[in-house]
Structures are given as C-alpha cells and as structure tokens.
C-alpha cells in the first residue's frame with residue numbers, strides 16, 4: 200500500500216484511487232469535505248469528497264474505496280437525468296435510450312410525467328435537494344452517468360432568487376458529492392448566461408471575464424468552477440457545455456430569456472401574430488435541440504484525453520428577433536410581429552453574448568452543428584405541419 204501525506208492509495212474495489220487515510224477522525228466543513236485536506240501537501244490528483252451525512256464509520260470502513268462503481272468503456276452506461284421533464288430532458292432520454300437501451304436511461308423530476316413520457320421508459324421521482332434519496336437512486340440503479348438538468352432558468356430565477364439559489368447551488372452541491380462518491384461521469388450544462396456585461400460579447404471566448412448579473416448566471420459560473428475544482432481535486436469526471444438558447448418544437452422552454460425564439464413558432468401557427476418581449480435587434484446565440492442533445496452525447500463519449508478543458512462553449516447560429524421573423528415570413532408572408540419589451544428580459548439579453556466562440560469544442564472533440572437558421576425554421580415548420588396533418592387524421 201502506498202501512502203502520500205494523509206492519503207492512501209487503494210485498489211480494494213475498482214480502479215486505483217486515493218482515499219483519506221483516517222477519514223473518520225478529521226474535521227469536516229458543513230458540506231462534509233475534510234478541511235484538513237486543504238493543508239495536506241502535496242495534494243494528489245485524485246481523492247474523494249465525503250459527506251458527514253452520507254457515511255458513518257459503521258456504514259463504511261476507513262479503507263473503503265468509494266470509486267467502487269467502475270464504468271467500463273465497453274459497457275453501456277447507466278444514466279440518470281435530473282430535471283428531466285423540462286425542455287431538454289425528454290429529448291435527451293430518447294437519444295440516449297436509442298444508443299444505450301431503454302432501461303439504461305432513467306428520467307427523474309419532481310413533477311408528474313405526462314402519460315407518453317411515463318410509458319416510454321423508466322421514470323422516477325427525485326428532488327435534487329434530497330441528498331439521501333438521490334444517493335439511494337444512484338446506488339439501487341447502479342448509475343454510472345449523471346446528467347444534471349434541474350435548474351431555474353434566467354427569467355424565473357430573477358422572479359424567485361431564493362428558490363433559484365437553493366435549486367441551482369445547493370442542488371448542485373448534492374449532485375457533485377454524489378457523483379464524486381460514486382465515481383460517476385457527470386454532465387452539468389452551463390449557458391451563455393454565465394457571461395455578463397463586462398465579458399467580450401462578439402464573440403465570447405471560452406476563457407474571459409465572467410461577471411453575470413443574474414442568479415442563474417452566478418449559479419452556472421459556480422457550477423463550472425465547482426465541477427472543475429472537483430475534477431482537479433478529487434478526479435471527478437466532470438463535463439460541461441455552455442449551451443446557447445435552445446429551440447425545440449415538441450417541448451416548451453421553462454422560463455428563460457431566449458424563450459421568444461420558441462414561442463414565435465407556436466403563435467405564428469396558431470394566430471399568425473407574435474408579440475416579442477425582446478427588442479428587434481437583440482442578437483443572441485441559438486441552437487436547434489437536436490444539435491444540442493447530440494453535442495451532449497458526443498462530449499460525454501469523448502475520450503478524456505481529447506478534452507483540453509472541462510467546460511466548452513458550443514454554438515450553431517446567432518440571430519435577432521427581426522432576422523428570425525424575416526426567415527419565418529419567407530414561408531408565412533402574413534405573419535405579423537410586434538414588440539412589447541419586457542425590461543427584465545431585455546436587460547438580461549443585453550448582458551449576454553451576441554456570438555459565441557466554440558472553436559475549442561470544434562478542435563478538441565470535433566463539434567459541428569447541423570442546423571443554421573434556414574434549416575431550423577424549415578424543420579420547426581415541418582414538425583407543426585406534420586402534427587396538424589396527424590390531428591386531421593385522428
């Protein structure tokens with residue numbers, strides 16, 4: 200057995216890893232991380248975060264390896280998606296189930312799933328603020344990948360800062376600890392909202408000033424930094440993409456600043472009219488959902504040695520409400536677009552990137568988007584047309 204400061208190297212279960220030599224005797228922070236680890240020099244690259252609420256000395260002996268759930272690259276991962284009933288989770292589950300098998304992907308949320316989602320594969324109740332319940336789900340289902348989608352988005356976050364802080368920050372802490380303790384590969388999405396008015400906006404590179412002015416943005420910068428810290432400090436396999444505004448036809452957005460770019464299609468088809476809550480010249484990075492979900496799978500499958508960073512910008516297109524309206528009007532010339540600016544959303548949008556530099560993702564793991572603005576508009580309209588025909592048949 201090799202020792203290194205207060206750490207011991209062990210291979211008792213699963214891969215070689217570092218664990219604290221006398222875990223049960225040292226002082227813990229409120230988050231359950233050993234404070235004395237901070238002073239143990241030199242710090243080995245891989246060690247494990249342990250919570251006081253998660254292990255008592257009776258439950259786990261001091262020489263246990265918490266990396267006991269090993270994920271072989273040849274096996275299918277067993278995936279848990281948190282916050283899975285939002286705009287993105289159901290589509291991601293569908294993509295991952297196609298690849299890994301229906302029963303290897305569990306959707307979870309605190310809401311009641313609609314019947315088609317409930318019957319399309321495993322669904323489980325999970326509140327990310329309930330740490331013990333999360334741990335039970337991970338253990339009982341032998342989870343190896345965790346996709347953490349639960350969050351309050353930018354506009355709803357500003358309307359309820361306390362809840363956003365709790366879900367987006369405390370919830371993330373639970374997720375990080377669970378993932379580190381059980382050796383999971385963890386995906387946490389970040390956003391264009393992780394930048395602020397002092398960031399370069401056109402284009403915004405991966406590494407630059409990040410001083411967002413929303414609780415959503417602050418919580419996402421915190422998530423990026425904590426994930427990267429757990430990666431360097433504890434060997435957590437943390438992967439993060441900063442998504443642009445995502446546009447989807449069969450799922451509705453959950454209260455963000457980019458929601459107008461989805462709503463315009465619904466209103467255009469329903470009434471031929473749309474009232475936009477952002478100014479016509481507000482340029483923001485955007486992406487069709489299929490590109491976003493494929494990027495997520497691709498970065499999760501990327502060999503670790505191709506990832507020069509753990510947080511990447513990804514992008515597809517940038518447009519303004521005026522440009523989106525004009526593209527739609529090519530197919531729907533009678534569409535009427537008016538503007539009634541929501542000051543909160545406008546201030547948020549004015550502080551976000553106008554264009555996103557994703558050259559590192561393109562270089563490191565060959566990221567490439569499929570949909571530009573014309574394909575996006577055509578695909579969205581095709582979806583609604585197909586839906587209309589189906590409803591006529593039924």
Ligand SMILES: NC(=O)c1ccc[n+]([C@@H]2O[C@H](COP(=O)([O-])OP(=O)(O)OC[C@H]3O[C@@H](n4cnc5c(N)ncnc54)[C@H](O)[C@@H]3O)[C@@H](O)[C@H]2O)c1
Nearest residue numbers: 282284285286287326327348349350388390442444445453
């Ligand atoms: N949709 C976008 O345009 C976009 C862009 C950038 C980043 N993202 C990120 O992607 C992720 C998914 O986004 P989305 O658009 O699907 O979000 P959404 O708002 O549509 O869904 C979030 C889900 O989280 C759930 N949730 C809330 N509190 C919870 C709790 N305590 N425990 C468990 N679940 C809880 C909600 O019920 C909801 O279903 C989020 O982290 C978001 O920040 C989304």
Ligand SMILES: C[C@@H](O)[C@H](N)C(=O)O
Nearest residue numbers: 352353390455456457
């Ligand atoms: C951009 C993204 O994070 C989300 N759609 C929002 O507007 O809040």
